Amino acid sequence: MIDKTLADCKQAVAPVFDGATVMFGGFGNVGMPGQLMEALLLQGTRDLTVISNGAGSGDFALAALFRERRVRKLIASFPAPTSKHFRECYLKGEVELELVPQGTLVDRIRAGGSGLGGFYAPAGVGTELAAGKETRVINGREYLFELPLHADFVFLKAHRGDRFGNLCYRGTMRNFNMVMATAGKLVVAEVEEIVPAGSFSPESVHTPGIFVDHLVQVARHPGLADKPSEETAP
Amino acid sequence: MIDKTLADCKQAVAPVFDGATVMFGGFGNVGMPGQLMEALLLQGTRDLTVISNGAGSGDFALAALFRERRVRKLIASFPAPTSKHFRECYLKGEVELELVPQGTLVDRIRAGGSGLGGFYAPAGVGTELAAGKETRVINGREYLFELPLHADFVFLKAHRGDRFGNLCYRGTMRNFNMVMATAGKLVVAEVEEIVPAGSFSPESVHTPGIFVDHLVQVARHPGLADKPSEETAP
């Protein structure tokens, strides 16, 4: 019998090694795998390359990984002004930032997860984010060449899951979680409820279990439970 | 009030002009917009470039467009051995075929619909389908450069729709319909039922209405209603 369930987050993050590349789902606090992030923090893993839309906010989860100097490099689109711990690391030169337009970030992850070698994106042409990038004119329009992104570990947050790893999200939780699920060597989801096999209608599964190696049922991180962050995005 | 509903298929295909590029959803007979195809046949539009996974089967809908010599070029992955009308046109040199590996076809449509300039695909490398294509080695692996596909008209089939153009599919109807919905100047769906606004839960919408210009409620084409075709695919 397939059973991808793990007992706890500690077990889920145990394989993460120093220097690993890790993706985290979430946009703002919604869909952020906060409990897995806290477990990773407790484990003490360092020199991480993190791929994430933002850099967290407040003093917990993703933000705390910066506070504790566990991140060597961040690949992101929007480290918000409220990401104070990232900000401090960045200004001290203690973390490298690769800033990527959000849509390009999404498609680089998608390319990594779906076996494409790279693609031409329109975002960033003629801007400082085009620096050092190959350009190409296709059908009269200029594009930037972009490479796939793939991670050693992907951490997701979903609403419900089953023992096969099938996941369902609610509200705006899908955000980066669905595409990141396709782009990791080991993919782990924290879910609020593990439901019995057969509970999901096949039409309502958002992330098919093929993409998910493990899942763990865990209460929502208290920092994410009752209110969203105060970040603002362009 | 937004109301994207049209009275019938005749009205839906009226804008299609001779020489237009047209995409049709469907894999086998499932998700094939059979009634829209029949309306296009009746209208007599010709010199079409058709983008579709296959070339139809039997003697109706897509197959009938070949029978009546309405198609100048087919861009497809699998004109099945049972596509007898396509076969006849092709062997007589009356239709051009651009054969594309299915996953590459899907992603070319996706690139067209999502504003990418092109991408590097692994399928077809070292085969006769690589003829004339630019190759590139990325991270040690060889890829083919592939261009986006976009159509003047896209015809879809869905199970249910609402006046905003939101669509839901059932079973394996999603196939090419969801990605093609993003890649047309004018996108029309035939649906079995138009439901009142607010009937769909926001989480269950498969194709958001932004991609759909018109929809028409019509009984399932009789050729598609009771049995699938006899085609076989590799």
Added chain:
Amino acid sequence: MMLTRDGIAYRIARDLPEGGYVNLGVGIPILVANYLDPGKEIFIHSENGILGVGPKPARGQEDPDLISAGKGFCTLALGASLFDQTLSFAMMRGGHLSHAVLGAIEVAANGDFANWRVPGQAVPGVGGAMDLAVGAPNIFVAMSHLTNKGKPKIVNTCSAPLTARGCVKRIYTDLAIIDVGTDALVLREFMPGHDPSGIRAKTEAELTIAADCREIDVPETFNGVPLRQ
């Protein structure tokens, strides 16, 4: 007389058509949602995966999993749909939105604009700004006409880091409405108490005056909120 930030938002809302699919950036743009004609059905897009953002929820009614791109709680409108980032950016970058309303630091005569990084800003963040800018067919910029030091923000060449080249279609400021034409900027409307030459004087880039150039028509207040000052 000048438009308030709400006044700019109110005026932009008048130009959004029924059936529009509109992304609203932070700042003045997000205020546009407050002034949409309830008789017109317009879908507000949020880059984190919503088409059909509704009003803010009542206090105590917030759904912790339902936020819009500005990270504040939201509700969903009739006909709304939820989706992931790949589909959301397909909408933005693939030309499917009808309009994006964005704030700006500067707009140049050729439609270049800068809105993502204040020069000298220590920690940069770009989000979806560049994807929106290259994707939406109608980019409306909403901003004050002058910097708070009194310098023109409509310039010959942007000095702040560009968001995208040549994509702005129309500029709404507290003083004027200006179209980005193929050859030149065209003054369409100006605030009562000003005149085209006065607007020209506050604009670094060359301004052509539209043949039907007229005064901006915005009421004093709306639901008690001042639109002019």
Added chain:
Amino acid sequence: MMLTRDGIAYRIARDLPEGGYVNLGVGIPILVANYLDPGKEIFIHSENGILGVGPKPARGQEDPDLISAGKGFCTLALGASLFDQTLSFAMMRGGHLSHAVLGAIEVAANGDFANWRVPGQAVPGVGGAMDLAVGAPNIFVAMSHLTNKGKPKIVNTCSAPLTARGCVKRIYTDLAIIDVGTDALVLREFMPGHDPSGIRAKTEAELTIAADCREIDVPETFNGVPLRQ
């Protein structure tokens, strides 16, 4: 003694692990579904958007919207999901399937194989064959050892149009099981009544004999279907 087509399918089914995600091509491969151990949970993928294809429906129970890649009606297994072509090919091309079992016209010593176009075939159709071939980490080929004219199908260089280069991991024929090693083809198993040198004689490409090379262990019949002949 040789394996029947069902016998090849039966033998392949024995090698598919619990938790596998497997795409089965037309021909012998699709027969593998009939011989999976019901005690092992294995997900069958269908390129048109199914993970978890179940058995054929009973007559009269067909759902007209539920077909598998071979265009025949199917049912869904416990834990199945439905999706569109973009996600389906992300699974195939992105390395997410554990196995693809495919028919072939020829396999070469270096793992090249040909299965999509019989030389001289008038109307070509490729479908998802090339995407599967480049994407799935374990490509198992199922075919007869010889053509019906008695020529070897395991060759030095494919003469039929290639499906993909160097991707076959294992070949199951009616006579033998052969691994595609990094340096050479390795004979793992052979049918009772044959011996390694006999298999070599029927194989154009060079064959190394595995140290633990042994006879194929397949019963005479299964549920009344002959597996050996």
